[in-house]
Structure formats: C-alpha cells, structure tokens
Amino acid sequence: MAKKKNKSQLTFDIGTPDEVATCASCHPGGGPYEYDRQGRRMDKVDPNTVPDLDGDYYAYNVDDIVKGTLTKPKKFDWRKSGSLEADCMTCHLDPDAKRVTDANGVKPVAYNPRVRIFAKRVHGKVQAVSLGIYPGKEWQSAFSYSDPLSISKNKFEAGKFYSDLTNPMADARNYMRMPYVEGEGSHFTNLKAKRKFLGNFFREAPSAGLMGWDNNQDGYPITYVKIVKQKNEFVSEVYYEASEFDEDGEIQIPMLSSKASEDGSYKWTRVCGQCHVGIKDPINGSFKVRTWGMGMKADIVKRGAILNLNPQTEKAPGYDVHIAAGLECTSCHDRSKPDSVDWDDYVTDANHNFLKGNDTGNHVRDDLDNNPPPKNCYFCHIKDGDGPDPSDAHAAVFGSASKAHIDKIACQTCHVSHVRYWSFRTFDYSLGFSYNYDNRHFPNPKGGMMDVLLKPYYGPIPAYGMGNISWLVGSIDNDNYSTDQLAPVAYMDPDKSNDMYGQMYQHMTGKKGFDWKPVLIYAKTARGEQIIPANPITIQTWYDKTLKKVVYPRELNAAVKGIFHDKKGQSYALLITGAKIYDKTGFMGHPDMKPEISTLNDIQKMRAALIKVLKKEGEKNPNPVLFLAAHYFKVSHGVLPADQALGANGTCTSCHGENGEIEHRVVTFSPNSIQGFAEGVKKGLIYVDPEAKYIKPYDLDGDGKADVLGATQKEVLKITEENLKESTRIK
Amino acid sequence: MRSKFLIPGFLLILLPFFNVFADQHPKIPLLDENGDNVIELAKQNGQKLVINGKTYYKGHPYSPEQTCGACHDYDAITKAYHFQIGATEVNDNWGKKHPQFHYDRLLSPGQYGSW
Numbered sequence: 001m002a003k004k005k006n007k008s009q010l011t012f013d014i015g016t017p018d019e020v021a022t023c024a025s026c027h028p029g030g031g032p033y034e035y036d037r038q039g040r041r042m043d044k045v046d047p048n049t050v051p052d053l054d055g056d057y058y059a060y061n062v063d064d065i066v067k068g069t070l071t072k073p074k075k076f077d078w079r080k081s082g083s084l085e086a087d088c089m090t091c092h093l094d095p096d097a098k099r100v101t102d103a104n105g106v107k108p109v110a111y112n113p114r115v116r117i118f119a120k121r122v123h124g125k126v127q128a129v130s131l132g133i134y135p136g137k138e139w140q141s142a143f144s145y146s147d148p149l150s151i152s153k154n155k156f157e158a159g160k161f162y163s164d165l166t167n168p169m170a171d172a173r174n175y176m177r178m179p180y181v182e183g184e185g186s187h188f189t190n191l192k193a194k195r196k197f198l199g200n201f202f203r204e205a206p207s208a209g210l211m212g213w214d215n216n217q218d219g220y221p222i223t224y225v226k227i228v229k230q231k232n233e234f235v236s237e238v239y240y241e242a243s244e245f246d247e248d249g250e251i252q253i254p255m256l257s258s259k260a261s262e263d264g265s266y267k268w269t270r271v272c273g274q275c276h277v278g279i280k281d282p283i284n285g286s287f288k289v290r291t292w293g294m295g296m297k298a299d300i301v302k303r304g305a306i307l308n309l310n311p312q313t314e315k316a317p318g319y320d321v322h323i324a325a326g327l328e329c330t331s332c333h334d335r336s337k338p339d340s341v342d343w344d345d346y347v348t349d350a351n352h353n354f355l356k357g358n359d360t361g362n363h364v365r366d367d368l369d370n371n372p373p374p375k376n377c378y379f380c381h382i383k384d385g386d387g388p389d390p391s392d393a394h395a396a397v398f399g400s401a402s403k404a405h406i407d408k409i410a411c412q413t414c415h416v417s418h419v420r421y422w423s424f425r426t427f428d429y430s431l432g433f434s435y436n437y438d439n440r441h442f443p444n445p446k447g448g449m450m451d452v453l454l455k456p457y458y459g460p461i462p463a464y465g466m467g468n469i470s471w472l473v474g475s476i477d478n479d480n481y482s483t484d485q486l487a488p489v490a491y492m493d494p495d496k497s498n499d500m501y502g503q504m505y506q507h508m509t510g511k512k513g514f515d516w517k518p519v520l521i522y523a524k525t526a527r528g529e530q531i532i533p534a535n536p537i538t539i540q541t542w543y544d545k546t547l548k549k550v551v552y553p554r555e556l557n558a559a560v561k562g563i564f565h566d567k568k569g570q571s572y573a574l575l576i577t578g579a580k581i582y583d584k585t586g587f588m589g590h591p592d593m594k595p596e597i598s599t600l601n602d603i604q605k606m607r608a609a610l611i612k613v614l615k616k617e618g619e620k621n622p623n624p625v626l627f628l629a630a631h632y633f634k635v636s637h638g639v640l641p642a643d644q645a646l647g648a649n650g651t652c653t654s655c656h657g658e659n660g661e662i663e664h665r666v667v668t669f670s671p672n673s674i675q676g677f678a679e680g681v682k683k684g685l686i687y688v689d690p691e692a693k694y695i696k697p698y699d700l701d702g703d704g705k706a707d708v709l710g711a712t713q714k715e716v717l718k719i720t721e722e723n724l725k726e727s728t729r730i731k
Numbered sequence: 732m733r734s735k736f737l738i739p740g741f742l743l744i745l746l747p748f749f750n751v752f753a754d755q756h757p758k759i760p761l762l763d764e765n766g767d768n769v770i771e772l773a774k775q776n777g778q779k780l781v782i783n784g785k786t787y788y789k790g791h792p793y794s795p796e797q798t799c800g801a802c803h804d805y806d807a808i809t810k811a812y813h814f815q816i817g818a819t820e821v822n823d824n825w826g827k828k829h830p831q832f833h834y835d836r837l838l839s840p841g842q843y844g845s846w
Contacts, residue, residue: 001844003823011836019843030809032818032843034796082764082792086809088799133782159783203764207792220785223793239780239787240770246758249771255756349804352811363832363840365812365819549836690833727831 002055002073004037009072010617013552015059016042017076020084021178021200025171026275026298030086033202042078043203050075060554062178062197063186066433068558070617082203084177089209089253091271096283097254100214100221102132103160107283110254112173112274113212113221114286116162117142119181126181126196129227129234131172132161132211133220143169144183161220165286172225173209176201176236179227198227198234207238215244215251222251257347258337262328266309272329273297277637278306278318278421302361302633303535304423304472304516314641317420317513321639332375360523360534361633373526377411377639397650410525410532414646415639417533417654422471422514425486426670429467429541430597430606430626431573431581432556468594470671472535473514481700482664483710484516486671488592518635519667520655520713522721529724531717534632536692538669538709540597542610543627543687544619551610551624555617559609563595571595576612579605585672597626600676603685626680628709629689630669632720665713666698673697673706694719762798763791817841 001019002012014022020033027033036042036056050057058073089111099107108114115132119142129142136158141149147167149156156162164170178200185196204225211221224239245251256267266282273279276299280287299305308318322331333354337346357376358369373379380387394402474485518533525532542551561574571583573595581602583595597603603626614622646654646661655661669692677697680686688695694715697706711719760768773790780787796805810819817839822828825844826837838844 001838003838005823023842027816027842028814029795030805031814031816032821034809037818037821085794085796086805086814087795088803089795204792206795210793218785220782224780224782224787236792237789238792239789240761240773242770242774242786242788245770248758248760249768250758250760252758253756257756348802349807352808352813354811354813356812362842362845364815364817364842366840368812548834550834 002053002058004055005051006053006055006058008618009053009070010547010614010619011549012053012055012058012060012073013549014065015073015076016056017059017078017081017200018061018065020202021062024084024177024202024205025174028086028090029084029202029206033084034086035083041083043081043083045078047075047077047079065554066557067186068432068554068556068560068613070555070558070613081200084202084205087173087206087209089206090274092256093210093213094254094256095267095270096265098213098215098217099283100161100212101217101219102163103157103219104154104162106163106165108163108165108212108286109281109284110212112171112209114164114167114170115172115211116156116164117170117175119144121183124184126184126198127229129179129181129198131175131208131225132163133224134158134160134162142179142181143167144181146182165284172211173205176205176208176225179234201227201236204236204238213254216241218243258330258334258350262326262331264326266323266328268328268330269307269309269323272333273307276305276329279309282309299637300421301424302537303518303635303637304419304421304514305637306421307637314644315420318638319420319640320637321641357526357634357636358524359634360521361537361631369524370526376526376636377415378527381411382406398647398652401652407527408530410527410530412636412639413520413531413533414654415642416518416635416637417640417644417646418515418517419635419638420513420515422473423516423535424469424537425472425484425535425668426470426538426540427467428469428596428670428672429539429553429556431468431595432560433467433553467541468596472516475515475517480702481666482659482661483666483700483708484668486668488594488671517661519632519716520661521632521716522724523632523634524724529721533635535635536630536632536667536669536716538628538630538692538695540670541627542606542624544614545623545625545684545687546619546621550627551614555610555613558613558616559606565593575605575609577605577609579609581605596672598672598674600674600680600685603674603680607685625684626674626686627689628670628686628692628695630692630695662713662717666700666708666710667713667716668698668708668710669695670709673709675706677706677709691723759798759801761793762801764794764797765791766797767791769793812841815841815843817843817845820844 002015006012016032024033034041036045042056053072057076059076060069060073093111095110097110099110101107116134118130118134118139119126120128120139130139134156141147169175179198180195181198182195185194207223208225210223211225213222214220215222220241222241222244226237227234228237256271270279276297278287278297278300306318307320307323308316309323311319311324335351335353335355337343353368355372355374356368357374358366375385379385382389382391391406394406398405470486470488472484473487476483476485519536520531521534522529523532542556544551559576561576563571564574565571571593572580574580581595581597583593584598585596586592597606607624610624611622614624642648653660657663674680674697677686681688694711695709696711698708698710699705700707761770763769763772769790770788773788776789778789799805821839821844823838825839826832826835
C-alpha cells in the first residue's frame with residue numbers, strides 16, 4: 001500500500017484504486033474505498049488539486065504490475081470510476097427471497113449472482129459487454145479461452161437471462177470493479193493467452209450486484225448492466241426493469257434483519273459465508289468456491305474453513321457440531337440488541353462491529369478484541385451458557401490432569417484436531433508472478449504447454465497472476481516423521497478425477513480430498529495465554545534492507561522475463577540479467593515444473609536482477625535479500641465431535657510421547673528447502689522475520705539432504721510462547 | 732444445548748413465515764448519487780430497451796449511501812471495522828510508531844495499509 005505522500009515511485013506499492021479493484025471482491029465498500037485519507041469522497045475531488053504521487057489518487061493498473069512497470073504511477077480517474085459505496089444489500093438482501101430464475105431454470109444467489117458475461121466483437125475487438133442477458137448470435141463469451149459458449153451444455157436464445165455458476169470471474173458486482181475480456185489486449189511472459197481490461201466501474205458495482213433479485217418473479221432481474229465502447233473508452237450502462245417497481249417508483253425489498261437467525265435456514269451463515277467460508281448453496285447446489293478450485297473466501301485461504309450444512313457423516317469436510325445443532329454465525333458473533341433499545345430504533349443505526357476474538361494474523365481494531373468476546377466455547381459450556389459443562393466428563397477420563405489442560409489449552413486445540421479442506425500454507429513470491437497461472441495456460445504433464453485454458457481459478461484477482469503458492473492438503477505420518485503435506489496449487493484439481501492434474505495428485509498421494517492437522521501455538525485468547533490450533537501462512541519474497549521495504553510485486557516481476565522450458569523439458573525462470581533459475585525440486589519426488597530458489601547461487605542470481613531493477617528506478621544502493629516470514633491464523637471453527645478429538649482414545653499419546661504431536665511432528669513452512677540456508681542467513685543474503693526465527697531446513701527422511709523449511713512442533717510452542725511474552729512486554 | 736432448539740418441528744416450519752412478516756421492510760425508492768429516484772428519472776429520460784417484452788429504462792446507478800442512508804446512519808455504520816479494515820488507524824508513520832510489528836513501511840495494522 002502506498003503512503004499518502006510519496007517522493008518517488010520507490011515508495012509507491014499500490015494505490016487506493018488498486019486496493020479497491022483487487023480487494024472489493026469481499027470487502028463491501030465504504031470507508032477507504034469511498035473516502036480518501038483526508039476524509040473526502042474521492043470521486044468528488046478535483047483531480048487538478050491532487051498532489052503528485054498521492055497514494056489515494058495514483059495507481060498502477062493490473063498490466064503495470066504484472067509486466068513490471070518501473071516508471072511513475074498514473075493519476076486515477078475517480079470521477080469516471082466512482083467511489084465504491086458500502087452496499088447494504090451485500091448482507092441485507094434476503095439470500096433466498098425473490099431470486100431470479102434463469103433461462104435454464106437455475107436460481108443463482110440473490111445478491112452478486114454469477115451471470116454469463118457476453119461480449120460483442122468486431123474484427124476481434126470487443127465493442128460491448130452484456131451481463132446476464134444474451135442479446136443475440138453475434139455475441140460470444142467475454143471469456144473466450146476459459147469459458148466459451150461452445151462448451152456449455154445449453155443453447156443460448158436471444159433476449160434470455162443466463163447464470164454461470166461455475167465461473168468465479170463472473171460474479172456480477174465483482175466483475176464491474178475490474179471487468180476484462182479474453183482474446184485481445186496484453187499477454188504476459190511466453191504465454192499465449194491475452195486479456196484486456198475495460199476499466200473500473202466502482203459506481204455501477206452495487207447496481208450489478210442486484211442482478212440476482214427479481215422482485216416480480218418474471219424471470220428477469222431488476223437491474224441489467226452493460227459496458228459499451230464509446231470512442232476510445234468503455235462506459236457502463238445501468239437499466240431498471242420498470243415493472244419491478246410500483247406506481248410510486250418504490251419497491252419492497254426482501255430484507256434480512258438480524259432477527260432472522262436460528263430458524264433452520266442458515267441465512268446469516270450463508271451471508272457471512274459469501275466472504276468468509278465455503279458453503280454449498282441449498283437452492284442451486286453450487287459451491288461458490290469450487291471444491292476443486294481456488295477462491296478468495298478469507299477463511300478458506302487462511303484456515304481451510306468450509307461449513308457443511310448437510311453433512312453425510314461426521315467426518316465429512318466442513319462438519320461442525322454447532323452448525324449441525326442449528327447455530328448460525330450470528331449466534332456467537334452478533335452484537336445483541338440492548339434490552340433498553342427498541343427494535344425500530346436499533347435497526348436504523350445498529351452497531352456493526354460484530355463480536356470478535358483476536359487473531360494473531362492481523363490487528364484490526366485490537367481494542368475490540370474479546371470486548372466483549374463472542375460466545376466462545378468457554379462462555380457457553382463452562383461460564384454462562386446453555387451448552388453442557390464438560391468438566392466432569394474430562395476429569396473422568398484424564399483425571400487430575402484435566403483441569404490444568406482445560407485452563408492452559410483452548411478447547412479447540414483438541415476439538416479441531418483435523419481440517420478437511422485445503423488452506424494455503426506457503427506464498428513464494430521470490431520469482432515474482434512469473435508462473436502467472438491466471439493466464440491458465442499450464443505446462444502439460446505430457447509435454448509442452450496445454451492448448452486449452454482451465455477455467456479461472458483465482459476469481460477475485462482476475463489478473464495479477466500469482467507466485468508459487470502451496471496448498472496445505474494433508475498430513476504425512478510414518479515411523480520416521482510426521483509433517484504437513486503441501487502441494488503446488490497451480491497444477492492440480494484434487495477432487496476432480498477427470499482432470500489430469502487431479503489424477504496426478506491422486507496418483508502421487510493416494511488420496512482424494514484433504515485432511516490436515518492444525519499446528520499448536522501459544523496465543524492470546526479471551527481466557528489469557530493458551531495453546532491454540534493455527535495455520536502458519538508463510539511468505540517467501542524479497543526485502544530491500546536499504547529502503548526497509550518488502551520489494552513490490554511490480555519490481556519482482558520486472559526482474560523476471562518468464563518461465564521457459566529447455567529442449568529437455570526442464571523448466572527455468574529467465575531473469576533480465578540473462579541468468580536462469582531451474583526447477584530443481586518437486587512434489588513428493590516428482591518434478592513440478594515450477595522453478596524456485598533453492599540454492600545460495602539462485603539467491604545471488606535473483607538478487608543481481610533485482611539490484612538492476614531497483615537501480616533503474618533510481619535507488620542508489622539497493623540491498624535486496626531473500627525474506628521469510630510466517631504469521632499464524634487461528635483455527636477456531638469446524639469443531640468436531642468428541643470421538644475425533646485429540647485424546648479421544650483416553651490416553652495422552654495424541655500429543656505426548658514418542659509418536660505424539662508435540663514430540664514427533666515437524667511443521668513444514670515451505671515445501672522447498674534452500675541449500676546453504678544457515679550460511680545465507682549469516683552472510684545476510686536471507687532475512688528471517690524475528691517472529692519466525694526458528695524456521696530452518698529439515699531433513700525429514702534421513703537421506704542427508706534437507707527436504708523442507710520447517711520447525712519442530714516443540715520449537716513452535718516454545719518460541720510462540722516467548723514471542724507472546726515479548727509482545728505483551730512491548731505493549 | 733440451548734432450549735430454543737427444542738421448538739417442535741411443526742413450529743419450525745412456520746418460523747420463516749413469521750420472520751418474513753416480522754422483518755417486513757417499508758417500500759422504498761432506489762436513489763442515485765444525487766438522491767433522485769432512479770426509475771422515475773430513467774422513465775423521464777425515456778431511453779429504454781425492450782427485452783422479450785420486458786421494458787428496461789436506462790438510468791443512473793443506484794447509490795446504497797443515498798438509498799439506505801435516508802433512514803439509516805450510513806456514516807456510523809460504515810465506521811465499523813468490516814468497512815474500515817484498518818483505515819481508521821492509517822498513517823504514513825504508523826509502522827515507525829509501532830516497532831513491535833517490525834516493518835517501517837506498514838501504514839496500519841489492517842488490510843488497508845498493510846497489504
């Protein structure tokens with residue numbers, strides 16, 4: 001994020017416009033997406049009065065970032081885009097009432113539905129885009145590579161409305177914040193796919209969000225949004241269906257208020273789940289983050305959170321005892337209406353600061369942490385709630401150790417023993433976005449590049465491309481060691497047996513689906529300092545010691561020309577210096593075709609390229625070093641039945657003893673080790689964040705070669721306890 | 732477990748209907764950024780599309796701030812952390828003032844400012 005005041009682009013990462021374009025897929029608007037850091041509505045500010053390089057009014061666009069632009073950012077036209085207002089309908093439009101029904105009988109969600117995006121092209125150049133409604137035969141899919149109309153099972157009839165449930169790029173509101181078409185425009189590195197961005201339409205995004213709402217149930221949404229080319233730019237058009245409104249131009253909104261809870265509909269859980277967790281839609285059966293794809297539900301990527309509203313077994317992914325008992329997100333996180341306030345008064349300006357605990361991964365409004373706490377395990381089961389008190393049952397099994405454990409260990413530590421969905425573990429940006437799988441031309445396991453594009457994986461970020469990201473998919477537990485099983489994200493589709501990458505994953509792992517164990521750490525909870533389960537998200541990138549900044553993605557991308565394959569089929573990253581960094585590691589012994597930094601020589605090569613980049617930007621003495629950090633995200637949901645808890649066998653061996661979690665486990669932070677790691681740290685070529693200072697190479701299988709960067713569970717507990725005491729001391 | 736889960740099944744079936752009536756929101760106009768009724772203004776402007784017999788009028792984008800803010804305290808509601816995501820604390824020198832987070836470049840402790 002760029003500062004408000006900047007002297008040069010050397011301190012300019014991304015501006016507020018980029019933040020809105022990227023992050024508004026979940027964030028509802030309002031606040032900094034509407035008002036600048038001086039409290040002025042951004043689309044009302046005269047651009048001529050804006051200082052040079054103001055972080056709220058300058059931006060690098062997507063192409064700039066991916067291509068590695070080193071020149072100054074451009075002034076952003078907020079008056080054209082509009083500010084992004086907070087859209088109350090995101091949460092308050094009843095998710096079930098008055099959904100539109102498309103031409104195929106499908107009912108997408110009421111707010112922000114996935115609609116088919118059509119494009120009209122002349123000589124291959126897009127002239128107009130239509131959301132949802134198919135205007136006629138001269139129109140094709142906007143996503144000509146990844147989602148052409150020809151692969152649809154359905155025929156398209158002019159004038160009818162179509163949803164597109166499996167395309168995460170096609171959420172109507174989200175599309176408008178950064179719309180693009182495939183088949184023209186920019187292409188990156190050595191890949192074939194092209195994409196063209198049409199602008200940012202923040203002002204129109206809420207109107208597009210209403211395209212799942214059909215108030216008069218005539219099969220057409222209340223709003224219809226188009227983007228059309230006028231001269232050399234694209235502009236948007238919003239239409240309203242007249243018959244949806246009454247004679248006074250008013251409309252009855254099916255409103256979801258905070259009173260609607262625990263009625264068996266899980267409406268609030270589904271509303272919160274739009275951004276936080278994966279949930280299957282009970283009406284159309286779609287899973288907005290596909291079970292085999294990726295998505296940006298915040299708590300999936302941090303901690304593998306999905307909620308199964310209709311589980312077949314207690315070991316089904318997403319099973320949660322409290323969801324099974326009918327509780328909603330609001331059951332615990334709602335800030336209850338004070339008895340002294342009348343409902344009619346309360347609903348007009350209700351306090352929207354929902355009850356929250358505290359997460360170790362970020363520190364937004366720490367003053368609200370557990371103030372008051374959400375209705376957590378302790379509140380309902382021991383202190384004050386209606387949940388059964390487990391104290392006697394625990395004492396009966398564990399005897400005198402029971403109380404000490406309940407005091408020192410948060411309930412979820414034992415009762416969220418497994419997570420059965422993927423999460424992220426490692427973000428490796430040390431070779432920039434060079435993999436660029438968002439172009440979706442992947443290396444073909446049979447050789448060369450795939451000719452067809454996979455459907456977009458990373459919906460909410462349609463353009464940036466990504467680094468080398470590893471999923472946390474399972475656990476490996478054998479006589480020699482226990483550790484986490486990580487898998488390269490881009491190359492597989494683990495739940496889908498007819499996908500070649502899915503087949504590869506299943507062949508290599510012998511597994512289908514996911515099942516991993518959280519890491520145990522010390523952290524602050526509502527009850528003090530306790531052991532809790534967590535997922536350490538690990539970052540590997542570059543840090544410039546001179547400017548004390550993490551090197552920006554556009555700078556990393558400027559250092560790498562792309563990923564190429566030599567005559568032997570070996571993958572390598574080609575740097576701007578001409579140096580090559582080869583793929584030397586793989587997934588479970590198989591080459592993964594993703595080059596990575598795994599030696600000190602690799603570090604020196606990329607460092608030289610980055611020095612060249614930073615000098616080109618005007619920095620006199622750049623000093624980029626490889627940077628490692630890890631932040632823990634708590635795993636607090638997905639509570640399992642007692643018979644799946646740690647210690648369910650009535651003994652202490654789940655955690656203690658030779659094969660217990662504490663003694664036996666190595667936590668994998670990065671699936672690739674770096675030869676000469678200690679020497680690199682000593683020489684200052686590698687900088688490890690103080691919070692994660694224990695990360696080092698581990699030889700798991702005893703063959704004399706380090707396999708991963710990790711730490712033992714015991715070390716993690718020791719140092720997180722020390723870090724906690726240190727952070728308490730500083731505060 | 733909570734006693735409210737012990738509601739007899741036949742009442743659970745009726746509960747959603749009670750909620751519908753209990754939560755009935757008054758009819759409202761959708762307003763644009765200027766506070767004008769979008770459909771009224773669109774009809775006056777008269778640019779329309781007829782799609783399969785459905786008449787759509789071209790109008791201004793609807794503004795949640797104007798539409799909902801007519802009765803609800805939009806400013807107060809959007810001060811909540813879900814909307815601000817760190818912006819209430821954003822400052823060019825935030826990182827320097829909070830050395831325990833290790834990084835001078837951080838502008839806030841949240842998404843907006845540290846991402």
